[in-house]
Amino acid sequence: MNPLDGLFYGFSVCLTTANFLAVIGGAIIGTLIGILPGIGPVGAIALLLPITLGMRPETALIMLAGIYYGSMYGGSTTSILVNVPGESTSVVTAIEGYQMAKKGRAGAALAIAAVGSFIAGTLGLVLLMLFAPMLANYALSFGPPEYFAIALLGLFALSRITGAPFWQSLLVLGFGLALATVGLDPVSFVSRYTIGIIQLAQGIELVPVVMGLFGVAEVLCVAEQAGGLPQIVQTKFRELFPSRPEWRHSWGPIFRGSGLGFFWGLIPGPSTVLSTFASYKLEKHLSKHPEEFGKGAIEGVAGPESANNAASAGAMVPMLSLGIPFTPGAAMLLAALLMQGVQTGPLLISARPEIFWGVVASMYIGNAALLILNFPLVGLWTSILKIPQSILLALILLLTMVGAFAINNSMLDLVVLIVMGILGYLFRKVKFDVAPIVVALVLGPMLETTMRESLYMSRGELSIFITRPISGTIIGILLLFLVGPPIWNIMRRTNKRVPGKAS
């Protein structure tokens, strides 16, 4: 199926009543989640996973994807109006957006953020449509060594890119991989690390871990800070139109942010967040007036807001075409498919076109719906922040606990939720990034299975991972990731010490 035929087929899938409602519902829930400081998109997807079990796979994924990219839109609203980023991808937007709001240009910032997000989301989709089937076709020739190498690259690159110290990230990653080994081993079904608890034989569920690390931990952080109600900058509908110079200054950052964001999305790690910082830096570097950055430069809203939306589309490429998630959000979407019994991997696009093309088409509709929703409903969205914190926290906590229990009706999942919640809170206190745990928990079983299959294939020859061209190349890139930065640092330090070279 060529991309155009696929897209038309996708529209026919997602314009059914159930799927259309799923698009709109997902986009609205996503916006809401993005606005509320708390659960975040990963926690929200985890929370709604049990609800989607009764849906068709494509409907479930359409709704969850809507939450994923909807939250990118929602986060910008509170960043600009309240200086409170609803989630981490909007932190950069708050820098310039809030300054613009203080100057009475909140409407323009919101409009540019919404239009930029729409354009970037749409461009990201075009690239997703082109890249994902191509990669999936190519991946049909992959065997266990290639999958092992990709998973390993994803995990180790993640620990290099998160921004946290390398050893610390590696430790968190190892913790996630260790959690994934609890239960029956995936090849010979031997029970491991179950410490005599029979229920642990089924392994540690992803959903309570994610909801604990992201949802409960965030609730505990908000409970600790317990501030008053935020001061919201009021915006009128007629103020939502940017001036001609504002438009002129925004087009470049929007398109640059879209391209940059998409390719960041392909890289393992918290790509949506990092793409916003990269775009902000790029725009500041390219600007003729870099001194205006930090004082309300519209380029600092247009670029990062476009980048995070394009990155969320980019992150879908490895997830949909290889069945390998590189970001926690993509890991949750993959978990949703696995829970539906869908066989993920390179055959997904050809074997289940309704899922791939349905999701792609739904994202076009969702992006348009979000643009419409974000303009006139700004007042409504921000008024949600006026709900007393105590009620919001009670609601979020209860929903999180019922959601975790509902997956398997298991008390053990509730215990895991609370333990992970406390652990997540403590991790935040010592500034450990928890994102690698989620990706490691999803990729762990795959890493083990492919490692053992590869060793069976090669009769115990470890060289199988480097003698095959694709896996060898990937392992080479992995080594570059691991040893490149320290070597670069040593070289830089040596250069500084030699006076002649310092200049």
Add this chain to the structure above:
Amino acid sequence: MQRTLLGVNIAALLLSVLYLVGALGYPTGTLDRPGPGLYPLFNGILLIVASIGSLVANLVRPVEGELHLPKGKDLGRVLGVTAGTIAYVLLLPYVGHLLASMAVVFIVLHTMGLTSWPFKIGFTIAIALSSFYLFDKLLNVPLPRGIIG
């Protein structure tokens, strides 16, 4: 912060050693016939290397800044919310979802400083009933009924 991080790293190292010891308890097999213990063995080594690396990195380049641990009322709220979640888990099998959720909602509302008793009771009942209706009735998630049947 520095001391806490050192403590965290030492705890992580001990746990990593425990994990590795656990891994040695499973058959590792051979490279051509890997057993269920081989992968945990590699992972255990990774954990130990990462713990030592993190420990050494902290010693060589101490982390600046203070650890902001909650105190007083802030700590009270964190403990209160945690107590609410634990209360839900302990009560759920015996009294069912409706009463257990009332307990957690009430504890959170009280801990977070909602002072008016009528509001506290009203919101507790409203939120608990809404969650029961949403999950049990609308989404057909079988929730424990406990003593209320």
